[in-house]
Amino acid sequence: MRLLWKLVILLPLINTCSGDGHLSHPIFTQEPQDVIFPLDLSKSEIILNCAANGYPSPHYRWKQNGTDIDFTMSYHYRLDGGNLAISSPRTDQDIGTYQCLATNPLGTILSRKAKLQFAYIEDFETKTRSTVSVREGQGVVLLCGPPPHFGDLSYAWTFNDNPLYVQEDKRRFVSQETGNLYIAKVEPSDVGNYTCFITNKEAQRSVQGPPTPLVQRTDGVMGEYEPKIEVRFPETIQAAKDSSVKLECFALGK
Template sequence: MKMGLLWKLLVLQSFIGCLAESTTPLRPVFVKQPGSIVFPMHSTETRREVTFSCEAQGYPPPSYRWRLNDSFIAPRLGSRYSFSGGNLQISHLNKEEDVGIYQCLASNSLGTILSREASLHIAYLDNFKTQKRSPVRVRDGQGVVLLCGPPAHMGDLTFSWIFNAYPTFVKQDTRRFVSQKTGNLYIAKVEPSDVGNYTCVVTNTVTKSSVQGPPTPLVLRSDGIMGEYEPKIEVQFPEVISVAKGQTVKLECFALGNPAPSISWKRVEGVPFPRKVDVNKASGVLEIPYFQPEDAGVYECVAENARGKNAVKGKLAYYAPPQLTEKPQDLQRPIDESVVWECKASAKPKPSYRWLKNGEPLEPMENKLQVVNGALTISSLTLMDAGMYQCVAENRHGRVFTNAELRVIGKTGFFLP
């Protein structure tokens, strides 16, 4: 009888211990965060719906909210926005209203954490609005630029030009060049065989849709032949281009001139090109795949013919978005003590730092709260200081978030969330 009673007491004690353990408050921790989305508006999907994922663990189980461009989303009956657990669903996408930066907030009794940023872009390609273009009149031997003027769009574009009728496309060589930056067609030196109609074809690489512009007639003037002249560089790259590690860089350079100029490339520092560098399309494009920090520097394009030469330079600058190297850890401290949290990140250019408490910006307070080089100091702790803190390291190329919990010990010795 006594053994049976003892066994029941042990079972009851074990149950009470498990119950106490299962109800211990646990801070929210993300196990799934939203990722950026590019939605093709002209895809075969008819519902035009996207879902941003968000899931956090914690006790009590976290509740969720969402922000679009720093404004909270409030789903209403009949709204295009709806929640499913922590996920955000958007139906009947609208490219004017839905494009932007989304963030998920997960909250429980211990505080709130803010997810990383996720962008929504809606890729599309409108039709050309202009239906007719005026003839472009040039002399034999003169250089010319035919403008594409792509229509409104979102998503990367590629360009080609039809000569007179499909499927005859302009072939690029030392005399003709199609810029994949602007879509314009450049003819270094016009010849009689170039006379005809030119049509710009624009293709969206995301939606896979294409549109054609109105034909541009190229007409040869009858008032003489253009004499020889030195190269005039019409296609050139920016003075400074920021490039991330691993990206592919394409520099364009093309010149008008009579005779048709030749294009050559070099690094100003005298450093030879690595084998991976590719010069194609009659030297009009310099391509550097898998960009590395050692590829940074000043590059020069030289256009030359019998009448002279010209050159343009541009700097490839290596950049890196922030990556955390030191993260704050969860802390528990008694009332009236101080807290120092270190937060460091590697980045180029160097990152700046800011802190959030429960998803809201933390403002420095004299003799109470300071942020110096990413380190957060909180003096004279009170119960009001307990909560979820996040360090944000950012530069113009990106930002990263890291989370930590502060629990304050009351006079009784208990932790107070």
């Protein structure tokens, strides 16, 4: 009888450790990635992905800013398989870093840290901008001055009531680093009102600033002056292998 009990106990172990039931520790097949979420879409849902192989099948937990998320205390967070779903995300509660943990009897693995940030751009202040006065032939910089934001921005300018954006040429340049409009040599046809337009693609929102008046001074034509670089290369540029990099350089002078 004693021998029979030993066989009964050993047979399940032999079956578990052979064939398709071979024990294996968890290995990630998908880890969470950084997310930049539009602030204006706060009524929707964010999904942070996580999946792992292993036998027995792993179960999952999540950490936010190093602290375990308690799924029993709130419907705000829920597990969908190994994925973390965040309903109606809020900046004051959800911004930060997230990590997924996958566990089975052979151990626990911890994923990379994934950042959750919210993309936004505020409206420009409505105060009137100062008039910029220049002589004919003089170079000028019109400042955009983007409002508080998070996320990558793209810039464009309009002139007077023309709905088309100012086109860049040998005299005019719009920096995608600062948003400023640079005119190398002002002509009489340049006189008018200029408006900066900003688009935050990640926030899915565009804003426009108040117009900046450009007027021509009547006390003569600008003489020659030495060139001055207005847009410089950054000291350091981080770029992925095989990606394209655009370096800006623009100078005023005559």
